[in-house]
Amino acid sequence: MAIRNIREFGDPVLRKECKPVKEVTDRIRVLVEDMIDTMNEANGVGLAAPQVGILKQIVVIDVGEGPIVMLNPRILLTEGEQTGIEGCLSLPGKVAEVTRPMHVRAVYQNLDMQEVEIEGDELLARAICHELDHLHGVLYTDKANCEAYDPEEEER
Numbered sequence: 001m002a003i004r005n006i007r008e009f010g011d012p013v014l015r016k017e018c019k020p021v022k023e024v025t026d027r028i029r030v031l032v033e034d035m036i037d038t039m040n041e042a043n044g045v046g047l048a049a050p051q052v053g054i055l056k057q058i059v060v061i062d063v064g065e066g067p068i069v070m071l072n073p074r075i076l077l078t079e080g081e082q083t084g085i086e087g088c089l090s091l092p093g094k095v096a097e098v099t100r101p102m103h104v105r106a107v108y109q110n111l112d113m114q115e116v117e118i119e120g121d122e123l124l125a126r127a128i129c130h131e132l133d134h135l136h137g138v139l140y141t142d143k144a145n146c147e148a149y150d151p152e153e154e155e156r
Helices: 026-041 122-134
Strands: 046-048 058-061 068-079 082-087 095-100 103-109 115-121
Touching: 026 046, 026 058, 026 068, 046 122, 058 122, 068 115, 068 122, 082 122, 095 122, 103 122, 115 122
Parallel strands: none
Antiparallel strands: 046 058, 058 068, 068 103, 082 095, 103 115
């Protein structure tokens, strides 16, 4: 469809709370397709609607198994812990070490507004937590164990 501009750190939209999706309209379907295209173009693993300037509870994630479209998602359960390097399309070129759950169970609505439960480990668990944080104005830097840095400039 179309590649949308990704909002970057400092844009106030990234710090706002998103509103639930009440119905799936043609505009929502176009937005979702655009988000998937934008995520893929930027070589991302996930993208949340506020990252393209839309304050709706919509997330797309693809950890290599095809895109997952999540409307109105919420986490039901987290287990374990993993610490690793994390980046974000809204903070290009920066990474930081973040501790996230190793396992996540979440519920969301699909594009037919049917409730779906998902479980994920490792990268999928990290991506779900990261993207759902965006829906509440939280960036990975808020949870990082260190300052975000450019891995090309610093050796750690």
